[in-house]
Amino acid sequence: MPTLVMKFGGNTLGTTSALEQALRIVLEQAENWEHVLLVVSALDGVTDMLLAAAQRARIADQRGYRRIAANLRSRHLALVEQLALEAPASQTLQAEIDQLISALHDNCVAIAQNLHDELLPRESDAVVAIGERLSAQIVAALLRQRGARAAAVDGAEVIITDSAHGNAEPDLALTARRVDAVLQPLLQRGMIPVVTGFIGATAAGAITTLGRGGSDYSASILSALLSVRELWIWTDVDGMMSADPRQLPDALNIPRLGYQEAADLAYFGARILHARMILPLLERSLPLRIKNVFEPGAPGTLVAPSPVGAPPTLKAVTSVEGLALRRLTGGSLTGVTRLISAALQDTLGARSDVMLVSQSPNSSFLCLVIPTSIGSDGGKRLRRALQAKMTQFPEKLPWALESVALVTAIGNRLNAAPALLADAMRALGDIEIYALALGASHCSLTFALPLQQRRRALLQLHQLIIKSG
Ligand code: ASP
Numbered sequence: 001m002p003t004l005v006m007k008f009g010g011n012t013l014g015t016t017s018a019l020e021q022a023l024r025i026v027l028e029q030a031e032n033w034e035h036v037l038l039v040v041s042a043l044d045g046v047t048d049m050l051l052a053a054a055q056r057a058r059i060a061d062q063r064g065y066r067r068i069a070a071n072l073r074s075r076h077l078a079l080v081e082q083l084a085l086e087a088p089a090s091q092t093l094q095a096e097i098d099q100l101i102s103a104l105h106d107n108c109v110a111i112a113q114n115l116h117d118e119l120l121p122r123e124s125d126a127v128v129a130i131g132e133r134l135s136a137q138i139v140a141a142l143l144r145q146r147g148a149r150a151a152a153v154d155g156a157e158v159i160i161t162d163s164a165h166g167n168a169e170p171d172l173a174l175t176a177r178r179v180d181a182v183l184q185p186l187l188q189r190g191m192i193p194v195v196t197g198f199i200g201a202t203a204a205g206a207i208t209t210l211g212r213g214g215s216d217y218s219a220s221i222l223s224a225l226l227s228v229r230e231l232w233i234w235t236d237v238d239g240m241m242s243a244d245p246r247q248l249p250d251a252l253n254i255p256r257l258g259y260q261e262a263a264d265l266a267y268f269g270a271r272i273l274h275a276r277m278i279l280p281l282l283e284r285s286l287p288l289r290i291k292n293v294f295e296p297g298a299p300g301t302l303v304a305p306s307p308v309g310a311p312p313t314l315k316a317v318t319s320v321e322g323l324a325l326r327r328l329t330g331g332s333l334t335g336v337t338r339l340i341s342a343a344l345q346d347t348l349g350a351r352s353d354v355m356l357v358s359q360s361p362n363s364s365f366l367c368l369v370i371p372t373s374i375g376s377d378g379g380k381r382l383r384r385a386l387q388a389k390m391t392q393f394p395e396k397l398p399w400a401l402e403s404v405a406l407v408t409a410i411g412n413r414l415n416a417a418p419a420l421l422a423d424a425m426r427a428l429g430d431i432e433i434y435a436l437a438l439g440a441s442h443c444s445l446t447f448a449l450p451l452q453q454r455r456r457a458l459l460q461l462h463q464l465i466i467k468s469g
């Protein structure tokens with residue numbers, strides 16, 4: 001029985017015009033598909049506000065977190081008012097919003113009572129989860145008002161994860177059981193479940209989150225476990241682009257990408273998709289479409305198995321901050337890699353991350369990708385953790401730390417296209433290259449460069465992509 005999962009990002013829910021579009025799209029697709037399931041993000045900017053509230057609470061700034069809670073309350077209520085929900089549904093929804101805001105308040109009080117130097121990821125997870133809970137209630141109520149049988153579902157009831165708070169990893173076997181127990185019965189009854197993205201819970205019931213941008217990952221896990229026909233991700237741009245349109249306004253839509261290309265693009269910095277969401281889709285050849293709510297008829301981007309024999313082409317360029325370690329000796333890297341994994345463990349939970357390594361007899365260069373899923377201050381946190389580890393083990397001190405840019409060109413079968421690789425290197429002109437690597441997927445060519453050359457490198461590689469496209 002064909003089922004469609006649609007994920008709506010915060011930028012498609014944050015304003016009345018976008019939200020109206022989103023609701024219209026859901027009602028239309030509910031006619032076209034046997035079953036429809038929705039995954040929703042928090043309204044645009046809400047996760048950041050919640051994190052700010054948790055930070056205020058950490059320093060026991062009661063006025064600060066109360067002010068943020070009041071802003072969040074009025075923002076959500078105003079949205080509902082503008083969409084003219086009728087009584088009694090409007091009273092019920094207002095009561096639900098108030099209940100969630102008071103849960104936010106209680107969580108902040110609890111944080112303020114715990115005197116830690118840093119906010120614990122466990123504490124911030126409980127606070128940020130409120131954003132998605134608010135939006136799921138609103139979307140479900142508005143769909144019901146328009147005649148659909150929709151029910152808000154808490155992702156914490158369904159997605160069971162490990163305990164790496166802030167960047168947790170779902171346990172597919174445990175989650176599959178919850179999908180059968182919680183979601184299947186709703187779908188069988190012809191309902192539209194509106195599931196909160198981004199959040200899960202440990203088997204013991206503690207709230208976790210899947211990393212920034214994690215609603216995509218929730219949608220991909222649920223799509224895989226429900227064996228759906230397709231997953232559509234709705235956003236406010238025309239799908240995946242050849243570069244970040246905020247950085248390079250002449251960026252073009254990419255009509256089609258292979259799974260590996262999409263995964264590498266997300267991994268090396270494109271924020272439009274959560275990097276870990278591709279694997280569950282790839283394993284099942286499940287098609288993913290990324291579409292613009294304001295242009296629902298436009299094709300957007302299709303991520304699907306690469307057509308056999310497609311000639312190698314460069315399709316996109318992306319960048320992410322990297323943390324580089326250098327020393328003026330060669331020799332074994334085991335000591336420092338152990339320090340790095342320990343620092344990553346402290347900052348990100350258990351996950352290790354890809355390193356570019358280059359070595360010669362008298363110098364070593366090692367560069368880590370800072371995943372976008374750990375949030376905007378992730379680089380700083382990782383750097384602090386690494387510095388602390390190095391002071392703890394003074395014999396490892398000769399390493400100097402520096403921030404670098406990792407600029408990546410994405411394309412298919414780059415291993416079979418030496419001329420394309422040469423063009424990409426030539427496009428960089430006189431920009432100094434610290435290190436470079438061809439991804440094991442053969443879909444990415446990554447350059448470690450001085451941070452201040454990031455924009456120029458993006459621009460020059462993008463010109464090449466447009467010219468050859
Ligand atoms: N609301 C979360 C975030 O801002 C998750 C998501 O939007 O995917 O990171």
Ligand code: MG
Pocket residue numbers: 009213216271272273274
């Ligand atoms: Mg996103």
